[in-house]
Amino acid sequence: MKVIRIDKNDWAEGIEKIRKTYSLIGPVKEKFYHIFANLGSGQMPDMEFTNSRISPKYIIYPQSEIILKCSMNAEEEDYKIYREPEDKEYKEKAVLGIRPCDADSLPxxxxxxxxxEYKDPYWLRAFETTTLVGLACDAPCPSCFCTSAGSGPYNHKNLDVMLIDNKDHYLAEIITEKGEKLAEAAGWQDKAEGIADEIAKRKSDAESKIESNVHTDNLAKQPLLDLYEATSIWEKAAFACINCGTCTYVCPTCWCFDIQDEVYGREGFRIRNWDSCMYPLFTLHASAHNPRGTKLARxxxxxxxxxxxxVDKYENGIQCTGCGRCVRLCPVNIDIRRICNMMNSYDPETCTCEATVS
Amino acid sequence: MENPYIPYPVRIDEIKTETEDKSLKTFKFVFLNPEDEEKFSYRAGQFAELSIPGIGEIPIGIASSPTEKGFVKFTIFKTGKVTSYLHSMKEGDIMGIRGPLGNWYPWETLEGKNVVIIGGGFAFTTLRSSIIYMLDPENRQKFKDIHVIYGARSPGMLLYKDELESWAARDDLNMHITVDSCDDPEWTHHTGFVPTVTEQEGPAGTEDTYAIVCGPPIMIKFTQPVLDKLGYSEDRIIMSLENRMKCGIGMCGRCNIGKEFVCKDGPVFTLQQLNQTPKEY
Structure with a gap:
């Protein structure tokens, strides 16, 4: 793999160059926390950050997005005939500083x-036009468990470029063709030779700092209905849960959505909004019956x-990359690591499990 | 890339009030672009999202049969925001249909078999589609005995009354119509609940006999032991589920029962399949 050395003195110049081809998104400090935001002209990403409080999933999958539009004016041709909005642009964009756990949530x-059978054109177009310039993680949080959740602080398999902060310069691994294109546009071409061992060492150092993990080896083998009926797990966890939905909101892998219609002026809009399985309305039937009517069920x-x-549906691991946001932000300290380990170790014969975070 | 969220534009061609309490109306839609009708090629048992611009979408079973050409029909109970608005719409109004969505009754498996259709209340819509499909001259010989057991609260609450009577008059279909109660001396059909009528009139559950059951939860709950008694195995009891839906294409995440989506992997499941999933419907 090609590795490029980017002197931090040249970093800003490269960023200015890629602005011509890409709209840029990067970490920005807003009040107390970092968010991923559009970088205005001259604005630089703040690369001295741990991770954003909310996952950057909204770059590909906005929290609220107009998916269809029509005229509500009876005189017009598209009166009440929904179409894709013509003004929907998918300009090439680059995300600077995305962490490997968040990039790994995309696949x-x-x-x-x-x-x-079906392809969601909005998600896919946004994904295809995005170049991910990741930032390897050297100081993971105590609540991170990426290494046991199919990701890792130096996991570059879903990045186009991975930057490694090396004091006065970045080492940039150029992973994909998209990454190659971006590096070229930035004029980054100073090849770094003979640093493979150093990167490998940095990687294993970072991985050794991940202190917690989840056990997932047994999940696929557990009978689905046994876990579903494991009230010893669900009752205790649900007792504290206030169904606030913070976990689903900050999660990079939660994708559930709602579709709502709105009329503004003489236009009708069909809008897709993030939704959450934590809310009773999510599944409420018009008849008032609710198949997940209790907070335990949700x-x-x-x-x-x-x-x-x-795990069963895709045979491709768990729907979690170990970013730890839900663990950090849950107001009642519900911990997915603990629940995962309980599910993994659940014994339906005795209805017991190991309630540990190790 | 085909956008699965864009509905086909349709015009309301005809609206018929079905029941005495006016809570159920059948809407006949005609596609504005004739080529869309071909794209909307469906099987009996599937559903579609009815789309009213500015109001919303609602998943409804298709009541017309694939053998009926030139239109599609849906029978709609007035209950929530979209269906209430729909009930106020007029013939000639423009709206949209997105679909067909979901799976269908297993017609290949049912060929050469006896079929008993058990329906209650307004869940009879995709069953109408199925009956019309099976009775089509090209299809009737593909199936052995056909029984239909259909119940409603009162004679005035039965859907498709004219068709019910014409089916009852046929000799290639055993029609058992019932109402919960009735004081009309001229009522010639059954009185009593669907499970009871099924016990009296339903054919025995042989290797060659399949039951399609569609109705309110209470009817399903009491019909199931009757079918057990008649000898129906779990894989020969076919059911159609309903859950709250938005996308209809297995993406928005709300209609799942375990790892299956009612919208995409269903709505049609065998009892055997349902017994392996959480009962979140």
Whole structure:
């Protein structure tokens, strides 16, 4: 793999150059926390950050997005005939500083939006026009568990470029063709030779800093209905849950959405909004029947979806990359690592499991 | 890339009030672009999202049969935001249909078999589609005995009354119509609940006999032990589910029962399949 050395003194110049081809998105400090935001002219990404509080999934999958539009004026030709909005642009964009765990969430989510039968054009177009310039993680949080969730602080398999902060310069691994194109546009071409061992050492150092993990080896083998009926797991967890939905909101791999119609002036809009399995309205029938009417059922849905249904459906690991946001931000300290380990070790004969975070 | 969210534009061609309480209306739609009708090629048992611009979408079973050409029909119970608005719409109004969505009754498996259709209330819509499909001159010989057991609260609450009577008059279909109660001395059909009528009139559950059951949860709950008694195995009891839906294409995440989506992997499941999933419907 090609590795390029980018002197930090040349960093800003390269960023200015790629602005001509790409719209740029990067970490920016807003009040106390970092978010991923559009970088205005002259604005630089703040690369001295741990991770954003909310996952950057909204870059590909906006929290609210107009998917269809029509005229509500009876005189016009497209009166009440929904079409894709013509002004929907998919300009090339580059995300600077995305962490490997968040980049690894994209193929996890893609399995939902790109299927044999149906393809979600909005998610896919946004994904295809995005170049990911990741930033390897040297100081993971205590709540991170990426290495046991199919990701890792130096995992570059879903990045186009991975930057490694090396004091006065970055080492940039050029991973894909998209990454090559971006490096070329930036004028980054100073090849770094003979640093493979150093990168490997940095990688293993970073991985050794991940202190917690999840056990997932047994999840696929557990009978689905046994886990579903494991009330010893669900009752205790649901007791504390207030169904606030923070976990689903900050999660990079939660993809559920709602579709709503709105009329503004003489135009009709069909809008897709993030939704959450934590809310009773999510599944409420018009008849008032609710198949997940209790908070236990809703909490169970979230964990069963991520750690069992997804595992069985795609045979590609869990629907989680170990970013730890839901662990850090849950107001009642519900911990997916603990629930995952309980599900993994659950014994239906005795209805017991190991309640550990190790 | 085909955009699965764009509905086909349709015009409401005809609206018929079905029941005495006016809560159910059948809408006949005609596609504005004739080529869309071909694209909307469906099988009996599938559903579609009815789309009213500015109001929303609602998943509804297709009541017309693939053998009926030139239009599609849906029978709609007035209950929520979209269906209430729909009930106020007029013939000639423009709206949209997105689909067909979901799977269908297993017609290949049912060929050469006896079929008993058990329906209650307004869940009879995709069953109408199925009956019309099976009775089509080209299809009737593909199936052995056909029984239909259909119940509603009162005679005035039965859907498709004219068609029910014409089916009852046929000799290639065993029609058993029932109502919960009725004081009309001229009522010639059954009185009593669907499970009871099924016990009296339903054919035995042999290797060659399949039951399609569609109705309110209470009817399903009491019909199931009757079918057990008649000898129907779990893989010969076919059911159609409903759950709240938005996308209809297995993406928005709300209609799942375990790892299956009612919208994409269903709505049609065998009882055997349902017994292996959480009962979140």
């Amino acid at each position: 996890v989510v893609m399995r939902n939006f790109d299927t044999d 909490l169970r849905q979230r964990f069963m979806h991520k750690l069992k249904y997804y």
